[in-house]
Amino acid sequence: MTEQIDEGLRNELQRQGIWVTSMQDLYNWGRRNSIWPLQFGLACCAIEMIATAASRYDIARFGGEVFRPSPRQADLMIVAGTVTKKMAPQIVRLYNQMPDPKYVISMGACAISGGPFKQGYNVLKGIDRYIPVDVYIPGCPPRPEALLHAFMELQRKIDGQKLTGITKAEHLDPGQPSEFPVPAFGEHDLEPVANPDVFHPPKMERQS
Amino acid sequence: MVYSVTPNPYFFIVVFAGVALVFPILPLALAWLWRRFFQPPKPGAEKNATYECGVESVGEAQVQFRSQYYLYCIIFLIFDVEAVFLVPFAVAFTGLPVGAFIAILVFLLLLIEGLIWAWSKGCLDWALAQ
Numbered sequence: 187m188t189e190q191i192d193e194g195l196r197n198e199l200q201r202q203g204i205w206v207t208s209m210q211d212l213y214n215w216g217r218r219n220s221i222w223p224l225q226f227g228l229a230c231c232a233i234e235m236i237a238t239a240a241s242r243y244d245i246a247r248f249g250g251e252v253f254r255p256s257p258r259q260a261d262l263m264i265v266a267g268t269v270t271k272k273m274a275p276q277i278v279r280l281y282n283q284m285p286d287p288k289y290v291i292s293m294g295a296c297a298i299s300g301g302p303f304k305q306g307y308n309v310l311k312g313i314d315r316y317i318p319v320d321v322y323i324p325g326c327p328p329r330p331e332a333l334l335h336a337f338m339e340l341q342r343k344i345d346g347q348k349l350t351g352i353t354k355a356e357h358l359d360p361g362q363p364s365e366f367p368v369p370a371f372g373e374h375d376l377e378p379v380a381n382p383d384v385f386h387p388p389k390m391e392r393q394s
Numbered sequence: 395m396v397y398s399v400t401p402n403p404y405f406f407i408v409v410f411a412g413v414a415l416v417f418p419i420l421p422l423a424l425a426w427l428w429r430r431f432f433q434p435p436k437p438g439a440e441k442n443a444t445y446e447c448g449v450e451s452v453g454e455a456q457v458q459f460r461s462q463y464y465l466y467c468i469i470f471l472i473f474d475v476e477a478v479f480l481v482p483f484a485v486a487f488t489g490l491p492v493g494a495f496i497a498i499l500v501f502l503l504l505l506i507e508g509l510i511w512a513w514s515k516g517c518l519d520w521a522l523a524q
Binding site: 276277279283286357363364 | 432433436438440443447448449450
Protein backbone atom coordinates (compact mmCIF):
# COMPACT_ATOMS: atom_id res chain seq x y z
CA MET A 187 0.00 0.00 0.00
CA THR A 188 2.71 2.43 0.87
CA GLU A 189 5.17 1.23 -1.75
CA GLN A 190 5.94 3.89 -4.25
CA ILE A 191 4.67 3.27 -7.74
CA ASP A 192 7.34 3.36 -10.41
CA GLU A 193 7.37 6.90 -11.77
CA GLY A 194 7.89 5.84 -15.38
CA LEU A 195 5.05 3.34 -15.21
CA ARG A 196 2.80 5.94 -13.66
CA ASN A 197 3.60 8.44 -16.41
CA GLU A 198 3.04 5.81 -19.10
CA LEU A 199 -0.34 4.90 -17.62
CA GLN A 200 -1.25 8.55 -17.28
CA ARG A 201 -0.54 9.03 -20.95
CA GLN A 202 -3.04 6.27 -21.64
CA GLY A 203 -5.61 7.99 -19.48
CA ILE A 204 -5.21 5.80 -16.39
CA TRP A 205 -4.49 7.58 -13.17
CA VAL A 206 -2.79 5.44 -10.57
CA THR A 207 -2.37 6.43 -6.98
CA SER A 208 -1.93 4.83 -3.61
CA MET A 209 -4.43 5.00 -0.79
CA GLN A 210 -1.93 6.95 1.27
CA ASP A 211 -1.46 9.56 -1.43
CA LEU A 212 -5.19 9.87 -1.97
CA TYR A 213 -5.81 10.19 1.75
CA ASN A 214 -3.12 12.80 2.24
CA TRP A 215 -4.18 14.68 -0.88
CA GLY A 216 -7.68 14.99 0.51
CA ARG A 217 -6.44 15.93 3.95
CA ARG A 218 -3.97 18.57 2.93
CA ASN A 219 -6.45 20.33 0.68
CA SER A 220 -9.20 20.55 3.25
CA ILE A 221 -7.52 21.75 6.42
CA TRP A 222 -10.18 23.37 8.56
CA PRO A 223 -8.70 25.81 11.05
CA LEU A 224 -10.23 26.59 14.40
CA GLN A 225 -11.74 30.05 14.41
CA PHE A 226 -9.76 31.35 17.25
CA GLY A 227 -7.81 34.58 17.58
CA LEU A 228 -5.98 35.89 20.60
CA ALA A 229 -4.35 39.20 19.75
CA CYS A 230 -3.07 41.31 16.88
CA CYS A 231 -1.90 38.24 14.93
CA ALA A 232 -5.57 37.33 14.67
CA ILE A 233 -6.07 40.41 12.50
CA GLU A 234 -3.43 39.10 10.12
CA MET A 235 -5.14 35.72 10.23
CA ILE A 236 -8.42 37.39 9.29
CA ALA A 237 -6.67 39.20 6.46
CA THR A 238 -5.31 35.85 5.28
CA ALA A 239 -8.81 34.43 5.23
CA ALA A 240 -10.26 37.44 3.41
CA SER A 241 -10.28 38.06 -0.31
CA ARG A 242 -6.89 39.68 -0.85
CA TYR A 243 -4.78 36.80 0.46
CA ASP A 244 -7.53 34.19 0.24
CA ILE A 245 -6.49 31.09 2.16
CA ALA A 246 -9.30 29.33 0.28
CA ARG A 247 -6.80 28.83 -2.54
CA PHE A 248 -5.17 26.27 -0.25
CA GLY A 249 -8.39 24.77 1.04
CA GLY A 250 -8.20 26.35 4.45
CA GLU A 251 -11.05 28.82 4.34
CA VAL A 252 -13.53 26.87 6.46
CA PHE A 253 -12.84 28.39 9.85
CA ARG A 254 -14.78 26.30 12.32
CA PRO A 255 -16.36 27.71 15.47
CA SER A 256 -16.16 24.31 17.16
CA PRO A 257 -12.98 22.38 17.98
CA ARG A 258 -14.77 19.15 17.10
CA GLN A 259 -14.80 20.11 13.43
CA ALA A 260 -11.32 21.59 13.22
CA ASP A 261 -8.04 20.09 12.01
CA LEU A 262 -5.75 23.00 12.63
CA MET A 263 -5.30 25.35 15.54
CA ILE A 264 -3.67 28.65 14.64
CA VAL A 265 -2.45 30.09 17.91
CA ALA A 266 -2.57 33.69 16.74
CA GLY A 267 -1.28 36.03 19.36
CA THR A 268 -0.15 36.48 22.94
CA VAL A 269 -1.16 33.61 25.17
CA THR A 270 -1.90 34.86 28.65
CA LYS A 271 -1.68 32.49 31.56
CA LYS A 272 -5.39 32.96 32.03
CA MET A 273 -6.06 31.80 28.47
CA ALA A 274 -3.57 28.91 28.35
CA PRO A 275 -5.81 26.29 30.05
CA GLN A 276 -8.62 27.11 27.64
CA ILE A 277 -6.30 26.71 24.64
CA VAL A 278 -5.06 23.34 25.86
CA ARG A 279 -8.63 22.26 26.50
CA LEU A 280 -9.71 23.31 23.03
CA TYR A 281 -6.74 21.47 21.57
CA ASN A 282 -7.74 18.39 23.54
CA GLN A 283 -11.23 18.58 22.12
CA MET A 284 -10.06 18.60 18.53
CA PRO A 285 -10.27 15.23 16.80
CA ASP A 286 -7.18 13.52 15.45
CA PRO A 287 -5.29 14.22 13.28
CA LYS A 288 -4.75 17.75 14.54
CA TYR A 289 -2.08 20.32 13.85
CA VAL A 290 -0.92 23.52 15.47
CA ILE A 291 0.59 26.61 13.88
CA SER A 292 2.26 28.86 16.41
CA MET A 293 1.79 32.27 14.83
CA GLY A 294 3.99 35.18 15.78
CA ALA A 295 6.64 35.90 18.36
CA CYS A 296 4.16 35.84 21.25
CA ALA A 297 2.83 32.36 20.58
CA ILE A 298 6.38 31.10 20.11
CA SER A 299 8.03 32.61 23.15
CA GLY A 300 5.97 35.39 24.66
CA GLY A 301 7.52 37.85 22.23
CA PRO A 302 7.71 41.48 23.32
CA PHE A 303 5.62 40.64 26.39
CA LYS A 304 7.88 37.81 27.51
CA GLN A 305 8.76 39.59 30.74
CA GLY A 306 5.11 40.07 31.61
CA TYR A 307 3.98 38.29 34.74
CA ASN A 308 0.87 37.05 33.00
CA VAL A 309 2.28 35.99 29.64
CA LEU A 310 2.90 32.38 28.75
CA LYS A 311 6.38 31.98 27.29
CA GLY A 312 5.31 29.94 24.30
CA ILE A 313 2.35 27.67 23.67
CA ASP A 314 4.72 24.78 22.90
CA ARG A 315 5.07 24.36 26.64
CA TYR A 316 1.74 22.57 26.69
CA ILE A 317 0.82 21.39 23.21
CA PRO A 318 2.95 20.07 20.34
CA VAL A 319 3.46 22.68 17.62
CA ASP A 320 3.95 21.72 13.98
CA VAL A 321 4.89 25.02 12.36
CA TYR A 322 6.29 28.17 13.93
CA ILE A 323 5.98 31.51 12.15
CA PRO A 324 8.26 34.31 13.34
CA GLY A 325 7.11 37.90 13.03
CA CYS A 326 5.35 40.52 15.06
CA PRO A 327 2.81 40.08 13.62
CA PRO A 328 3.70 37.85 10.67
CA ARG A 329 2.32 39.02 7.35
CA PRO A 330 -0.45 37.01 5.71
CA GLU A 331 2.12 35.68 3.25
CA ALA A 332 3.99 34.20 6.19
CA LEU A 333 0.85 32.47 7.41
CA LEU A 334 0.24 31.15 3.91
CA HIS A 335 3.81 29.88 3.86
CA ALA A 336 3.25 28.13 7.17
CA PHE A 337 0.07 26.66 5.78
CA MET A 338 1.99 25.32 2.79
CA GLU A 339 4.65 23.90 5.09
CA LEU A 340 1.91 22.12 7.00
CA GLN A 341 0.51 20.77 3.76
CA ARG A 342 3.97 19.50 2.92
CA LYS A 343 4.14 17.80 6.29
CA ILE A 344 0.72 16.18 5.85
CA ASP A 345 1.74 15.03 2.40
CA GLY A 346 4.70 13.16 3.83
CA GLN A 347 2.82 11.39 6.60
CA LYS A 348 2.81 7.61 6.24
CA LEU A 349 -0.22 5.47 6.87
CA THR A 350 1.62 2.29 7.87
CA GLY A 351 5.05 1.11 8.88
CA ILE A 352 7.38 2.22 11.63
CA THR A 353 7.54 5.77 10.33
CA LYS A 354 3.77 6.18 10.22
CA ALA A 355 2.20 9.40 11.37
CA GLU A 356 2.08 10.01 15.11
CA HIS A 357 -1.68 10.30 15.35
CA LEU A 358 -2.05 6.75 13.99
CA ASP A 359 -0.05 5.37 16.89
CA PRO A 360 -2.40 4.07 19.61
CA GLY A 361 0.16 4.94 22.27
CA GLN A 362 0.42 8.56 21.22
CA PRO A 363 -1.78 10.69 23.48
CA SER A 364 -4.52 12.82 21.97
CA GLU A 365 -5.15 14.86 25.10
CA PHE A 366 -2.58 16.76 27.06
CA PRO A 367 -2.78 17.78 30.72
CA VAL A 368 -4.49 21.12 31.22
CA PRO A 369 -2.44 23.47 33.40
CA ALA A 370 -4.13 24.82 36.51
CA PHE A 371 -3.70 28.12 38.31
CA GLY A 372 -1.16 27.74 41.08
CA GLU A 373 -0.09 30.16 43.73
CA HIS A 374 2.38 32.03 41.53
CA ASP A 375 2.23 30.45 38.10
CA LEU A 376 0.48 27.86 36.06
CA GLU A 377 1.07 24.36 37.36
CA PRO A 378 2.85 22.59 35.85
CA VAL A 379 4.98 25.32 34.30
CA ALA A 380 5.46 23.14 31.21
CA ASN A 381 4.56 19.68 30.05
CA PRO A 382 7.91 17.84 29.95
CA ASP A 383 6.55 15.34 27.39
CA VAL A 384 5.94 18.14 24.93
CA PHE A 385 8.32 20.94 25.82
CA HIS A 386 11.89 20.38 24.66
CA PRO A 387 13.66 23.73 24.80
CA PRO A 388 17.03 23.96 23.09
CA LYS A 389 19.87 23.58 25.55
CA MET A 390 22.25 26.52 25.90
CA GLU A 391 25.86 25.42 25.81
CA ARG A 392 28.60 27.82 26.69
CA GLN A 393 31.90 27.70 24.88
CA SER A 394 34.65 27.55 27.47
CA MET B 395 -41.22 -3.34 -33.99
CA VAL B 396 -40.30 -0.94 -31.20
CA TYR B 397 -40.85 -2.02 -27.66
CA SER B 398 -41.35 0.76 -25.19
CA VAL B 399 -40.61 -0.79 -21.83
CA THR B 400 -42.25 1.16 -19.07
CA PRO B 401 -40.95 0.00 -15.72
CA ASN B 402 -43.21 -0.46 -12.81
CA PRO B 403 -43.69 2.97 -11.22
CA TYR B 404 -42.79 1.52 -7.83
CA PHE B 405 -39.43 0.51 -9.25
CA PHE B 406 -38.22 4.10 -8.82
CA ILE B 407 -39.16 4.05 -5.19
CA VAL B 408 -37.07 0.92 -4.76
CA VAL B 409 -34.14 2.64 -6.47
CA PHE B 410 -34.65 5.71 -4.31
CA ALA B 411 -34.76 3.62 -1.13
CA GLY B 412 -31.61 1.81 -2.21
CA VAL B 413 -29.71 5.03 -2.82
CA ALA B 414 -31.05 6.50 0.40
CA LEU B 415 -29.66 3.50 2.27
CA VAL B 416 -26.30 3.25 0.53
CA PHE B 417 -25.53 6.96 0.52
CA PRO B 418 -25.31 7.40 4.31
CA ILE B 419 -24.15 3.88 5.13
CA LEU B 420 -21.17 3.88 2.76
CA PRO B 421 -19.26 6.79 4.39
CA LEU B 422 -20.10 5.47 7.83
CA ALA B 423 -18.82 2.03 6.88
CA LEU B 424 -15.68 3.53 5.36
CA ALA B 425 -15.11 5.55 8.52
CA TRP B 426 -15.59 2.43 10.61
CA LEU B 427 -13.12 0.48 8.47
CA TRP B 428 -10.66 3.36 8.65
CA ARG B 429 -10.94 3.39 12.40
CA ARG B 430 -10.55 -0.37 12.53
CA PHE B 431 -7.44 -0.62 10.37
CA PHE B 432 -5.64 2.70 10.47
CA GLN B 433 -6.62 5.26 12.99
CA PRO B 434 -7.15 4.09 16.56
CA PRO B 435 -9.90 6.00 18.36
CA LYS B 436 -8.67 8.09 21.22
CA PRO B 437 -11.61 9.18 23.31
CA GLY B 438 -11.00 11.06 26.51
CA ALA B 439 -12.73 12.93 29.27
CA GLU B 440 -12.23 16.31 27.67
CA LYS B 441 -12.78 15.19 24.11
CA ASN B 442 -16.15 13.79 25.12
CA ALA B 443 -17.10 16.76 27.27
CA THR B 444 -20.41 18.42 26.45
CA TYR B 445 -19.18 21.97 26.17
CA GLU B 446 -16.68 22.97 23.53
CA CYS B 447 -15.84 26.56 24.39
CA GLY B 448 -12.70 25.73 26.36
CA VAL B 449 -14.13 26.82 29.68
CA GLU B 450 -15.27 24.21 32.14
CA SER B 451 -18.91 24.36 33.05
CA VAL B 452 -19.80 25.17 36.66
CA GLY B 453 -22.92 24.22 38.61
CA GLU B 454 -26.25 22.92 37.41
CA ALA B 455 -28.01 23.80 34.20
CA GLN B 456 -31.45 23.90 35.83
CA VAL B 457 -31.56 27.14 37.80
CA GLN B 458 -34.89 28.20 39.31
CA PHE B 459 -35.93 31.75 40.05
CA ARG B 460 -38.31 32.60 42.87
CA SER B 461 -41.78 33.51 41.65
CA GLN B 462 -41.54 36.49 43.99
CA TYR B 463 -39.17 38.00 41.41
CA TYR B 464 -42.12 38.46 39.07
CA LEU B 465 -43.96 40.67 41.58
CA TYR B 466 -40.83 42.70 42.15
CA CYS B 467 -40.57 43.34 38.42
CA ILE B 468 -44.14 44.57 38.25
CA ILE B 469 -43.72 46.88 41.21
CA PHE B 470 -40.50 48.19 39.73
CA LEU B 471 -42.58 49.39 36.80
CA ILE B 472 -44.38 51.79 39.14
CA PHE B 473 -41.16 53.62 39.95
CA ASP B 474 -39.87 53.30 36.43
CA VAL B 475 -42.86 54.87 34.69
CA GLU B 476 -43.17 57.41 37.45
CA ALA B 477 -39.60 58.60 36.99
CA VAL B 478 -40.05 58.86 33.21
CA PHE B 479 -43.02 61.19 33.68
CA LEU B 480 -41.78 63.09 36.71
CA VAL B 481 -38.52 64.31 35.18
CA PRO B 482 -40.12 66.28 32.29
CA PHE B 483 -42.81 67.41 34.70
CA ALA B 484 -40.21 68.84 37.07
CA VAL B 485 -38.29 70.50 34.22
CA ALA B 486 -41.39 72.26 32.84
CA PHE B 487 -42.96 72.83 36.27
CA THR B 488 -42.98 76.66 36.29
CA GLY B 489 -44.64 76.90 32.88
CA LEU B 490 -47.41 74.38 33.52
CA PRO B 491 -51.12 75.28 33.73
CA VAL B 492 -53.13 74.18 36.77
CA GLY B 493 -54.85 71.44 34.78
CA ALA B 494 -51.57 69.73 33.95
CA PHE B 495 -50.49 69.95 37.59
CA ILE B 496 -53.69 68.29 38.77
CA ALA B 497 -53.35 65.64 36.05
CA ILE B 498 -49.88 64.65 37.18
CA LEU B 499 -51.05 64.61 40.80
CA VAL B 500 -53.83 62.19 39.86
CA PHE B 501 -51.28 60.07 38.02
CA LEU B 502 -49.00 60.04 41.06
CA LEU B 503 -51.91 59.24 43.34
CA LEU B 504 -52.89 56.24 41.21
CA LEU B 505 -49.36 54.84 41.27
CA ILE B 506 -48.88 55.49 44.98
CA GLU B 507 -52.21 53.85 45.66
CA GLY B 508 -51.01 50.78 43.74
CA LEU B 509 -47.77 50.76 45.68
CA ILE B 510 -49.57 50.98 49.03
CA TRP B 511 -51.87 48.18 48.01
CA ALA B 512 -48.95 45.97 46.98
CA TRP B 513 -47.10 46.87 50.15
CA SER B 514 -50.08 45.98 52.33
CA LYS B 515 -50.36 42.68 50.48
CA GLY B 516 -46.76 41.91 51.45
CA CYS B 517 -45.36 41.94 47.93
CA LEU B 518 -42.31 43.91 49.03
CA ASP B 519 -41.19 41.24 51.46
CA TRP B 520 -38.65 39.12 49.62
CA ALA B 521 -38.93 36.15 51.93
CA LEU B 522 -42.67 35.96 52.35
CA ALA B 523 -43.83 34.20 55.48
CA GLN B 524 -45.14 30.88 54.24
